[in-house]
Amino acid sequence: MMGIACMACSKKQQVVFDLSDSSEWREGDVALRCGWGMESRAVVTNSRSAYSHTGILHFDSVSDHWQVIHAVPGEDNPEYIKAEPVEVFFSPERARLGGWLRIDCSDSIARLATVYALRKVQEKVLFDNNYLLADTTELYCTELLWLSYLSTGIDISDGARHSAPTLFCREGECIFPINIEESKTTLFIKPLKTKAL
16 A cells, blocks of 8 residues: 555655755665656566665765765666765655664664675666576666675575566565565664655
8 A cells, every 4th residue: 555655646746855964874785765767667567565775874974964875776877885965865866765774783783784885886886677686796776775784694585576477577576675674683664754846
């Protein structure tokens, strides 16, 4: 039902997320959004989640600003994993819905997961348009998140996989945001507050 609500949004119903209070966030928290593209529609239509895309929150001490590390198709060419300001990740042009969740682990473990994800940005790893878990030379959004925490010994999907059409995912199953949201490793999920345009 929530996925249907996400798909029903139109450009006329755009919202702006209030990102002024980030005091609750920590390194390694998971950014969640539902986007406008076909991939987003496919994910929310085929799952119980309102969210179709994930990233890892990172506080960049150089810019003194929060960023989101994520892998996404269709925004850049080439489609490298990137770290971008939260305002860009959650911009009305890219996000219909926004939220974040916390993995049940220490701050130091969450930081190690973030370091792993940052390394993939530096290595210029490409987006995995085939959604293959068996091949980690390219990564899709939830795969990046999963591997980042797996590098610390935490399986944030609890081994769960989601069936997907082979046109979308060549292996026939992949990790969807819902697999992380419903994991026993997820401490809580919070929607982002919005403000008037």
